[in-house]
Structures are given as C-alpha cells and as structure tokens.
Amino acid sequence: MSLCGQDTLKTRRTLTVNGREVDYFSLEAAGLEGIDTLPCSLKVLLENLLRSEDGRSVTTDDIKAVADWARERRSDREIAFRPARVLMQDFTGVPGVVDLAAMREAMKALGGDPTRINPLSPVDLVIDHSVMIDHFGSADALTRNMALEFERNGERYAFLRWGQKAFNNFRVVPPGVGICHQVNLEYLARGVWTSEEDGRVVAFPDTLVGTDSHTTMINGLGVLGWGVGGIEAEAAMLGQPLSMLIPEVIGFELTGTLREGTTATDLVLRVVEMLRKKGVVGKFVEFYGDGLDALPLTDRATIANMGPEYGATCGFFPIDAETLRYLRFTGRDEDTVALVEAYAKAQGLWRTSGAPAPVFTDTLSLDMGTVEPSLAGPRRPQDRVALSSAAPAFAEALKTLAPDAGLGRAVPVDGASYSLEDGSVVIAAITSCTNTSNPSVMMAAGLLAQKAVARGLTRKPWVKTSLAPGSQVVADYLVKAGVQDALDALGFQIAGFGCTTCIGNAGPLDEPIARAIDGNGLVVGAVLSGNRNFEGRISPHVRANYLASPPLVVAYALAGSLRINLATDPLGRDKDGNEVFLKDIWPTAAEVAAAIDGGITPDMYRSRYANVFDGTPEWQAIEVAEGETYAWDAASTYVQHPPYFQGMSATPAPLSDVVKARPLAILGDSVTTDHISPAGSIKADSPAGQYLVAHGVAKADFNSYGARRGNHEVMMRGTFANIRIRNLMAPGTEGGVTKHHPSGAVMPIYDAAMAYQREGVPLVVIGGAEYGTGSSRDWAAKGTNLLGVKAVIAISFERIHRSNLVGMGVLPLQFAAGVNAAALNLDGTETFTITGLADLSPRQNVDVTLTRADGSTTTFETLCRIDTLDEVDYFRNGGILQTVLRHLTR
Template sequence: MALSGHDTMKTRRTLKVGSREYDYFSLEAAGLSGIERLPNSLKVLLENLLRYEDGRSVTTDDVKAVAAWLENRRSDREIAYRPARVLMQDFTGVPAVVDLAAMREAVTKLGGDPESINPLSPVDLVIDHSVMIDHFGTQDALGKNIAVEFQRNGERYAFLRWGQKAFDNFRVVPPGVGICHQVNLEYLARVIWSAEENGRTLAFPDTLVGTDSHTTMVNGLGVLGWGVGGIEAEAAMLGQPVSMLIPEVVGFRLTGTLPEGTTATDLVLTVTQMLRKKGVVGKFVEFYGEGLNHLPLTDRATISNMAPEYGATCGFFPVDAETLRYMRFTGRDEETVALVEAYARAQGMWHDENSPEPVFTDTLSLDMGTVQPSLAGPSRPQDRVTLAAVSGAFGESLSKFVPDRTQVTSVPVKGGAYRLEDGAVVIAAITSCTNTSNPSVMMAAGLVAKKAVEKGLTSKPWVKTSLAPGSQVVAAYLEEAGLQTYLDTLGFDIAGFGCTTCIGNSGPLIDEVAAAIDEGGLVAASVISGNRNFEGRIHAQVRASYLASPPLVVAYALAGSMNIDLTTQPLGQDKDGNDVYLKDIWPTAREVSDAIASFVTPQMFRERYGAVFTGSQEWQDITVVEGETYAWDPESTYVRNPPYFDGMGLEPAPVQDIVGARPLAILGDSITTDHISPAGSIKADSPAGRYLTEHGVSRADFNSYGSRRGNHEVMMRGTFANIRIRNKMTPGVEGGVTCHQPSGEVMAIYDAAMAYKKDGVPLVVIGGKEYGSGSSRDWAAKGTNLLGVRAVIVESFERIHRSNLVGMGILPLQFQDGVSAESLGLTGTETFDIRGLESLKPRQMLEVVVHGADGSTRSFEAVCRIDTLDEIDYYRNGGILQTVLRNIAKG
C-alpha cells in the first residue's frame, strides 16, 4: 500500500533526528488557521489526510474540513482514513484469515490472481484467546493448560501457520506470549512509524485498527487505534480506507492524584461510569489537564483499554515526557524514542505545561482525589459500586437473577465441610489486558498475597483461583520480587498467558461446587480483574460477575463471598485467632512503587520479547501444508470454506425492497455481541452441539464458540444461542429460542431460521437501546447474515456492530425517538415490508409497513443507519468483502 498521495498542498518537509533525516507531512505547512488548538487525536487524522491527499479518495476539501471542525466542534464530513497497520487476536483473526483464504479461491473463479488477495498493510495476529483454565492452583497448571490448548487447537494453529507463510505482511505471535493489547503496548507499538518510500524514509504517526474492541488500550501511549469488525479489518489490510465521519471529541479533564488505598482500576471504573452516563458512543474521548502529570502511562493505558465499556471510539492521551519514559522502561531503542519526541514537537502533538488547551465538542472533569475503592457489577462494566456498598448491592440484585428470591439461600456441599450460598465467589481470576499490563496493580496483588499468607489466611475451598498474566514480563517481575510464591500459596499459580477468564475461557468449576450451584439454583459470583462481565459470559453457572483490581481479586478469594463488607468485616483470622481485615494486608502506595522500582527493568522486556515470533517447540513442530490457496478439509470442524462468495458474479444484483419479512427475535435493551454470538462453552443439546456430535466430536472436545469461529456451520448455529438471551416472542424462556410463525411452534432460533429459509421468507430482528454493545465480534453480524436476516430494527446501535451489519449486507434501521417495539405493540406475529431501498441514500428515512396477523396494516418511518456513501456501496454489493473482491477482480 502506498504511504502517501500527491501532496497537492505541498506540505512534505524534512525532519533531522540525530544523524538521520525523515520526510514528514507538516501540519503547520498546510496553512490552516487555529489548528494548534485541535484535539491531538484529530491532529493525527489531519496528518493522515494530508499524507494521502490524492484529489480522489482524499481531497483538499477533506483536509480543510478538519480545520473547519474548530468552528462548530463537530462535522458531518465523511473522510477516508488509512491506518498504518492492523492488529488481530486469534478468535477474530482465524475467521479473518478464513475469509482471506476464501477470497483467494473466489478471485481465482472470477478470473483474477490469487496473489492479489494479500495484506498491503502490516498485520500482527497474537494468539491469546485460546488457552482455557482447565487446570489451576498447582505448579504444573501452566504446562497442563498449554498441552490441552495445543491438543484442542492444533488444526486452527496449523491454519494460522499456513497463513503466516502464504500471505505477505502477516506476522503471527505464537501462543504463550501474552495478550494482544499488552503485547501491542509493550512491544509492537512504535508511536511514530517510519518506512521507506521512493528511496526516502517517511515518518508518520503509528495508527491501527484491531479486530478486538480493546485495541483502544494503545491510545494510552498516544497511538490512535480502535476496534473494528474482522470484515472491516480485512478491507483495511487489503488497502481499503476506513470510511468515517470526522468525530466529535469529548475532553475529559483530570486533576489531582489518586488517594492512598485506591488503584488505577478504581479510577477506570469511575471514568467508565461517568462517560457512559455522559453518552459518548461514536465519539473520541481525549484526556487532558494537570492530572496527566501524576498519571503513569500504565494507568493511562488502563483507562484507554475500557473505551468500549464507556462507549467511545477511543480514549486518547497525548504524547509527552511520560510516553518517552515508558518507551525506555519497556526497552524501546533510543533512536525510536528520539524520533517520537522530535516528530511530536515538530507537529504540535507534544503535550507539556506550555501546550495550548485543545478545543473540544464538550467536556467533563474528575478530581482523582475523589476516587474510592470500587467494583463494577453484577453484569455490566459501567455499573460501578463502592467497595463498602458491594454486599448490600448484591443482596438487592438477587431478585433480578431469581425473581422470587428475597434473601440469601444456601445448600450443603457434598464431600465438603461447608455450605455454599448465594453470593459465593466461585471464581477469582487475575486476568485480562486491562489490569495485567499495569505493574502497580499486579505488584499490589502480590503484596496482598504476601501479607495474607504471613498472617495465615487461605483462599476459601470453593473458589477457583487463577492468574493469567498479559505478558511474560509480568511473570518475570513477580518472580524476581519474590511475590509469586505467596500468590501460589493462595492458589494464584500462573495458569496461562492469555485472555482466559475475561473472554469466558474460565474452564470448569470445582465439581462439587458446580453440583451445589445446580442443586440449590444458587446465584454464584465471580470476581475478575477484567473488563467484561456480561451475564453468561464468564461461566454458564455464574450469574453475578464483578470487575475489580487484582489485589481485590485476591481479597475476595480470601473472603469467598459477596455478602461480606470488606471495609468493616474480617477476611479471616490469623494464626493466633485474631481477626484480619483488608486494611491489615493492603499495601501502601510507597510499598508498591518501591517494588516496581526494584524489580521491573527494561532488560526484562528486551529478553522476553527478543524472540517473540519464534514460539514454543509445540508451535514449531506443527506441520504446515504450503500453497497459494488453502487445501480445505471437508471433514474439518474448525476451518471450513464459508459461503459468502457462492455464485457471486462481477456485478451485483439490483437492490430490492424487503417484502414479507418475519421477525426472528424481538429483543430488549443492552443486547451485547455476547448475546448474539457467544464466545464460551457449547451446550450439548444446542444446534451447534448436535452438529459437532453428528460430526464425531466428543463433548469433551467441543472447545468453545470462540475457538470454532473458522467454521460457519458451528457459528451460525450458535447465533442468538446465548443461554441468557431473552426473546420477547417466547416470554418466560431464557436461551436461543423463538416462536416460528405462522405455526406458533417454539423452537431453536437456528431451526426456525432454516425453516424460514426453506420457505423463502426473509427475516428481521427487532431490538432496543445499545444493540450490539460489547466486543467487536464480526460473527455477531456474519451469523445474523447466514440465518437469513435482512434487516435489524432497533432504538440505537453500538458503533462497531452497526458497521459490521452493513459490512455483511444487512440493513440497520433505527426507530425514531419515542418509537419502539413496545410502543408499536409488536408481538412477533406480524410481517414487515421495508420500502425505498432501490434509491438508498445515507441516513435517509425508510418506510416500514407492518401487516398484522388479523389483516391490519400500519406503518412507521425509521432512519437508515447506513451512514456513508462507501457503506451504500458495501450494502449494494452484499457486503464489504464482496465489494473489495469485485474491485480486485476487475483490476
């Protein structure tokens, strides 16, 4: 992919750094008035437009529109943005590589060259989502989990190794290295990128899109990046620009410092709650203020990580002296660090006390001195609750999970000398990129464990404990500090290097605990240091899940219950029978900072990332069949050629109105992509479970939906199959079922969809607010497409899922304010006609005609949420991949 366009505005300049010279596109040379006060995140977009300005995809008017943003602090201008690179993890990366392999085969059938399907932008895929916590609490848990991981995923890994050899610009970070976002932060990200073009070295901001919503974490380093669906990422790596509106930018002023006894996790849960309440969906958030001077970069990354939870496209921090300090701390070379400083200063992207305050669309502020110890739960990351209020809040939430339960119930555990009750913490997991990238909270967890062990405390026997660091560096400094021994004593042995529990790879509960939960219908709880706690995500038998800092995860393993107020009640007794309280084992900020200063070194990062792409012996021993196109195995249950391009010609068929559509589901508010396309375990009696059984897969080898994303047959059967989803067409029933019309028969959503498809009946899905929130899961759109859904009509969309729906050729419609399925009295017995598609324009109003089962007819207007002209093109072609494929095939 070309790195620059025509430079009509003559902004190319030379920057000398040490003995080297770099070309760059100067913002100052553009002569745009007032741009020194643009938000730094928009300066990155402006540079991108200057560099790619070619009079066609990017025009001088696009460039001027960014400067004009300053007048209204918002814009309706659509721009073409080209990120420098793409980041993937294996759950989303495998289906993306499957699509690329399918595109190679399809372009060949259309008379094109398979080599034309090749990443033009650098792509890094980090295998981090496949390790599960099958074994825990023992010294050999890590080795055993790795062995099981390779046994389960050998076929997927062989496919990725084929891709590594078959595609240019495609690197794979093997299993066991760490979580993609932490690897990105600690190693892959450069802040300022450089590359050769026409014999000159060009410097430009490091930017990216990723197939995981928490790609935003790297914004803490001043690198602009956000999550997109796999289909958008594939288009980006094939040289297609990301089409977007110049965003609104909300400024978040930080002042003060965190008080003693609080952590970065408490801060980010507070920020998440504030921004979700403010409403920042589809907007950039940029942090500023004197508080940045007291905020370590790892704390910034913690805040940026959770941008999907507060709903923003990204949470951006500017480049400053702390950025440089972190780069040196993580072992980056001095030449790179020098380039970052020189470039940021030359472009007005450097932040210090003399920097002008940016202009923002809107602002809000937080005095960090007011932050309190907190958790978030029991099922949404924005639902913050102070530590002191947790026990009471859990009691109040019981009736939400079990409507007729007003007080805590308990049952005896067979084979154990204890009873299990509602609120029992059955999983305590230090996991996920959000916190394991931050030495302050990881050292704090180790120090809590040390103090607890020294006082004679132990984890409760019903708690499944685990530690899954986000990189091998974490393991190195915990070991060097002598803290891993104490974590091991409490059952927090290292069980894997990967996402694990936060993605639902928590593995089975302790057998007798699982049996007691089922017997008593108990509302069990988990406490994890993650970023997602949606109902049904962490474990099928765990109804209440809480996000907390790593040291609080250790504390709840000791307490074993959400019914205890950790601020006033003891965690247990010491060797002499004296009560031990949380305050007795909580480290001071000085203890934590001293531990970091003494035991975390740049050399650790250099050593652990020195051979990052080599992998273990198990990885190297995988047999790879080479070739331009992939040799699909018709018997495979992991990797299959998807049907997206079946029968596709060089020209798309004309778009026609949707007539006689039946509703497949009528859903409520906050339907997440986990509800639509679960990542966790596969039930034996589900359509996906039956498919695997019919193909000779034993129940023990089902693995997870996430690991099966290379097989469309499994994934379409798993669409809307979350065990906690509630379809209003089947009131009182949880799980992926619907009422088929006009028969009135209740059946699995997949079975109903196939019956409708057989009869040639198009489908719609109807929902409420925040439809598609959560992970940037392209299978939530792909599965919807394969079930035959032509349109999704909701009150509001989460950004990434709306884009993914368009990318799969599905029409996203939004009810007008005050209109909903409830206000329209929809029951699921109706049919729908959607008119006006033949002359479709971005965000136009479309008529939806509703035909009642009694013969009545009424209509309403809905907003077409195809937002840009490029998206119109994608929709007309049946999807973004079909658009790209036709363009490549035509040459």
C-alpha cells in the same frame, strides 16, 4: 479558509533525528487556520488525510473539513482513514484468515490472480484467546493448560501457520506469549511509524485498527487506534480506507492524584461510569489536564483499554515525557524514542504541562483525589459500586438476578466440608489486559497476598483462583519482587498467558460445585480484574460478575463471599485468632513503588520479546501446508470454506425492497454482541453441539465457540444462542429460542431460521436501545447474515456492531423517537415490508410497513443507519468483502 494555494504534497518536510533524515507531512506547512487548537487525536486524522490526499478518496475539501471542525466542534463530513497497521487476536483472526483464503478462491473463480489477495498493510496476529483455565491452583497448571490448548487447537494453529507462510505482510505471535493489547503496548507499537518511498524514509503517526474492541488500550501511548470487526480489518489489510464521519471529541480533564488505598482500576471504573452517563458512543474521548503530569502511562493504558466499556471509539492520551519514559522502560531503542519526541514536537502532538487545552465538542472533569475503592457489576462494567457498599448492593441486585432467591440458604457440596450460598464467590481471577498490563496493581496484588500469607490467611476452598498475565514479563517481575510464592500459596499460580476469564475462558467449575449451584438455583459470584462482565460471559454457572482490581480479587478469594463488607468485616483470623481486616494487609503506595523499582527492568522486556515470533517447540513442530490457496478439508470441524462468495457475479444485482419479512427475535435493551455472537462453551443439546456430535466430536472435545470461529456451520448454529438472551416472541423462555410463524411452534432460533429459508421467507430482528454493545465480534454480524436476516430495526446501535452489520450486507434501521417494539405492540406474528431501498443514500429515512395477523397495517419511519457513501457501496455489493473482491478483480 484555504491551503494558501499550495498542493498539499508540498507540505512534505524533513526532520533530522540522531543524524538520520526522515520526511514527514507537516501540519503547520498546510497553512490551515485553527489547527493549533485541534485535539491531538484530530491532528492525527488530519495528518492521515494530508498524507493520503489524491483528489479521489481524499480531497482538499476533506482536509479543510477537519480544520473547520475547530469552529463548529463537530462535523458531518465523511472521511477516509488509512491505518498504518492491523492488529488481530486469534478468535477474530482465524475467521479473518479464512475469509482471505476464501477470497483467493473466489478471485480464482472470477478469473483473477489469487495472489492479489494479500495484506497491503502490516498485520500482526497474536494467539491469545485460546487458552482456558482447565487447571488451576497447582505448580503445573500452566504446562497442563498449554498442552490442552495445543491439543484442542491443532487444526486452527496449522491453518494460521499456512496463512503466515502464504500471505505477505502477515506475522503471527504464537500461543503463550501474552494478550494482543499488552504485547502491542509493550512491543509492537512504535509511537511513530515509518516506511520507505522512493528511497526516502517517511515518518507518520503509528495508527491501527484491531479485531478486538480493546485495541483502544494503545491510545494510552499516544497511538490512535480502535476496534473494528474482522470484515473491516480485512478491508484495511487489503488497502481499503475505512470510511468514518469526523468525530465529535469529548475532552476529559483529569486533576489531582489518586489517594492512598485506591488503584488505577478504581479510577477507570469511575471514568467508565461518568462517560457512560455522559453518552460518548461513536465519539472520541481525549484526556487532558494537569492530572496527567503524575499519571503513569500504565494507568493511562488502563483507562484507554476500557474505551468500549464507556462506549467511545477511542480514549486518547497525547504524547509527552511520560510516553518517552515508558518506551525506554519497555526496551525500545533510542532511535525510536528520539523519533517519537522529535516528530510529536514538530507536528504539535506534544503535550506540555500548563499549556492551553484544545477545543473540544464538550468536556467533563474528574478530581482523581475523589476516587474510592470500587467494583462494577453484577452485569455491566458501567455499574460501579463503592467497595463499602458492595455487600448491600449485591443483596439488592439479588432481587433482580433471581427474585425467588434469598440470602441465608446453605447448600452442602457433595464430598466437601463446606456449603455454598447466594453470594458465594466461586471464581476469583486476575485476568485481562486492562490490569495485567499495569505493574502497580499487579504488585499490589502480590504484596497483599504476601501480607495475607504472613498472617495465616488462606483462600476459601470453593473459590477457583487463577492468574493469567498479559505478558511473560509479568511473571518475571512477580518472581523478582518476591511475591509470586505468596500468590502461589493462595492458589494464584500462573495458569496461562492470554485472555482467559474475561472472555469466558474461565474453564469448568468442579462438578460438585456446579451441581450445587445449578441444582438449587444459587446466585453465586465471580470477581475478576477484567473489563467485561456481561450476562453468561464468565461462566454459565455464575450470575453475579464483578470487575475489580487485582488486589481486591485476592481479597475476595480470601473472603469467599460477596456478602462480606470488605470495608468493615474481617477477612478471617490470623494464626493467633485475631481478626484480620482488609486495611491490615492492604499495601501502601510507597510499598508498591518500591516493589516496582526493585522488581522490573528494561532488560526483562528486551529478553522476553527478542524471539517473540519463534514460539515453543510445540508450535514449531506443527506441519505447514503448501500452496497459494488453502486445501480445505471437508471433514474439519474447525475450518471450513465459508459461503459468502458462492455464485458471486462480477457486478452486483440491483437493490430491492424487503417484502413480508418475519421477525426472528424481538429483543430488549442492552443486547450485547455476547448475546448475539456465539461465545463460551458449547452445550451438547444445542444445535451447534448436535452438529459436532453428528460429525464425530466427543463432548469433551467440543472446545469453545471462539475456537471454532473458522467453521461457519458451528457459528451460525450458535448465533443468538446465549443462555441468557430473552426473546420476547417466546415469553417465559431464556436462551436462543423463538416462535416460528405461522405454525406457532417454539424452537431454537437456528432451526426456525432454516425453516424460514426453506420457505423463502426473509427475516428481521427487532432490538432495543444500545443494540450490539460490547466486543467487536464479527460473528454477531456474520451469523445474523447467514441466518437470513435482512434488517435489524433497533432503538440505537453500538458503533462497531452497526458497522459490522453493514459490512455483512445487513440493513441497520433505527426507530424514530418514541417508537419501539412495545409502542408498536409487537408480538412476533407480524410481517415487515421495508421500501425505498433501490435509491439508498446515507442516513435517509426508510418506511417500514408492518402487517398484523388480522390483516391491519401500520407504517412507521426509520432512520437508515448506513452512515456513509462507502457503506452504501458495501451494502449494494452484499458486503465489504464482496466490494473489495470486485474492485480487485477489475
């Protein structure tokens, strides 16, 4: 195969769209055989290489390798991907801006120009993760929660406003607008991006990376993007390409249509279950088939959103007529829509019904007519359970959640006329970008509430209810459709615009309810329309967490218990004493469609997003600091100067072996980034809580770990401190504790790590399968680094966390088949020596020698999961930021 003797730059062609000429890099003109059969997602990667070909970071051989993929349907070729833009949310965005500010300081210290540290790609940061559901079930819940948000986060917001002013190419969407992924879908994304070069407009696919795993939601719009850690995003901002292997692409065929009574949420839970079983970690998934003909774009976005839950890098839907319909419906201008259509057709990115399917690495298929109403839980999003089986499934799960518990206990709540029991639902939350972006399920929830109120049903008094839409447009159409009043009557008043319960911002339970739960070891439940339900994430008091559609969230608020079978048991009685079943109040598809048609208009989107960057008067009143470098405040407990560049030299020191490292933790399977990274509330008796108290912060003002991600002192104290993490080095314990050796003392992980640092002892962490599953939490890697961990040895790694570890200079090593902590009979008294690092190369085998307490040794081979040459460079430099900084200094 050849490029027909052409320089790839000669593939530049011109389109005329609505009388305007735009240039583009034509895939057809490249003259490569087989590209017509490529999946659309790989065609986007191919265009990215074609446009970036420079003979250095992107070569002709890289371009040919993507085309050659069609023959083998897989590749081990490393390529450099340059996304068009970067998306951030504030939990990950604040430390990202902190790092950029620290890089400016380091650049100055190395004698360089600090203003060279500046985003080269457009960056949008949406403040969406800071609102908490402190107040609910009242007309003023939104106002009160936002007031608390500004009160708690004043320092962070002032810092972000400085960043907005100090850095070029950096925009901030203020608090109270919505969730970054929904704002991206409804407003920020264009489908086709443009830039001006030498007086000519160049068009290319809209691509991005985001500092949140659910960046994949935008794949529903035909935009290729996925979640990365903050450190990778910072490199992309600074013009560095992201190294990746050309991925395998799994084709997922959708046929048929959803049947009456099922929702897009039920569909995505089935897709998650199937793809997790298939195994798609590190792979692209691309959806195809005639089922797409009748699948609304919002349903596609719902499926794409949960890419992290099924483990894929992305879940891509090609551009078609439905894409154009959605762009128009959400208020995009006609020039944008016309360019998307013309460009997609010219580049072979346009999906046509009945056209031959692309070639895929492998495929699987789902008839959507077989989907049934479902939940997922109690601890993982891939553990789908049919609604009709949910009650007995909870009873079975209870045996593992709390073996000593049992159904039938009734615990009175102080000052209340009711009791709680195992299975009581104490949180019912309509939350998260997954579902609030989809009018079909939101309208269904409103219509179900309307019918329930008409029958005289009410929510159970022990259920904390909340509605936190992903954009203000949702509030508009729920009111216009006439269903918000009914939602209000059931306690689903709007309590915030942002990512709340799904990320652990559910807020506190009423104190008597919390005491009844904790004092009696009750296993109570949360039902939320989110995408994450990992242990300890939703609330420290809730052990059984289930994902469900918004209408099912309302139904469980009415039922008040996971023990009720909603398929067969009544929700309650109407005003006349008659039993009311879920089927009696479930809205039909026709009713939902009519509500959408009569309740939503493009003007709603145009109006809400017209001044999206202005913010509220409270936002505009924040004082903005001056200066190209940040004036760090040593007294701040929110933003501190991180230590990553302290003592950094212009060139890196040679790599050396890790000698006699102690294990900090020995962990089991499915340890998530929620277990590793600080998240949720801060306990007063934890190392982080003690730090805040010592710095004069009252317990009421602790806020959350997420809000304090700009302070490494808080975050490193909260690393591995999740209340549900189980360290096998300290049997019988739960939470962030370990056993220090050789003393044998049991202590918090942070305290042990600091003791080892004082003793000059390096550390390792031993993990199981799927280590680092979950959100793209950069602090899961940053905290690991700051605690002194040199390597993580695990059975397998989730994609984003593995990359983040490398980006922070931590070595990820993978056990050989059949080798693990149990097979090696590890108990934590061992030391580990890792050799052969001086001449490190991608995916090489690395020997690890463990020495037991009795002096005996065992050597085992591991696979180094530094996958690319660029990642080797990052590791040699101590991390990706150090690599970029040294490069810019030169």
